[in-house]
Amino acid sequence: MRFKRHAFSIVATFVVAATPAGASGSGGAVDAEWVAALKSGATAELAVLLERGADPDVATSNGKTGLMLASQKPDAGLAEALVAAGADVNARNNNGGTALMYAAMVDDPTVTELLIRAGANVEIKAKLGWTALLVAAVKGHSGPTRSLLAAGADVNGRDAYGWTALMRAVNGGHVDVVAMLLENDAVSLDATQETGATALHIAAARGYDQIAAMLVERGADTSLRDQSQRTASEVASEAGFAGLSAMLADALGRQRSHARSDSG
Secondary structure (H helix, E strand, O other): OOOOOOOHHHHHHHOOOOOOOOEEOOOOHHHHHHHHHHHHOOHHHHHHHHHOOOOOOOEEOOOOOHHHHHHHOOOHHHHHHHHHOOOOOOOOOOOOOOHHHHHHOOOOHHHHHHHHHOOOOOOOOOHHHOOHHHHHHHHOOHHHHHHHHHOOOOOOOOOOOOOOHHHHHHHOOOHHHHHHHHOOOOOOOOOOOOOOOOHHHHHHHHOOHHHHHHHHHHOOOOOOOOOOOOOHHHHHHHOOOHHHHHHHHHHHHHHHHHHHHHHO
């Protein structure tokens, strides 16, 4: 069973846009220097220009701002200075990406938390439905994931392909992030994506024994079938993971036994 690779490639394409020439802003020499610094990734130069009175929201022609660059590096000092100067924490690049999404691509929650305190909207979606939580999950970054969940990010938010943060973390084999998401009482264990697969189907296809066991222990339904009418056990068997298939088949038997007992 193969799943389409709408993972980091999509994040790179639709969240972290390239930086072509040109700018959006009021114009002037300082703005031109600001854009040049943005294009070269020179955060130290941006800090100097900010002190000279540069507009913190001047962006490249694709909408990338200084706060996005500071979040991507990450440079917490510059990010804090930009916020203090009135930078728009919810500005979006031409692909809908925000500074919070850039911050989620780095496994350091410092800037993520700074942006949240400054009023960053955790539910903004970029093209193809990417949120900051989905970005953190696909990258396997536990720090930003924890901060975003604490700020109320929708644990069951979906991208354009129906994938949730749990599915993305499972697909990447990110055990720590999976565990964190499973601790959330609202998490949907049995949500399905575009092919009808659940997080358990995805774990089975990847041969992730530990993650599959975590999902089963948390209560994932082992009887659910994907669009090809396969249970997670059957998916694991087709993928050549006999031990995992047997474990899931056993779990399915236990769940059916419990269901019969409950109904009796």
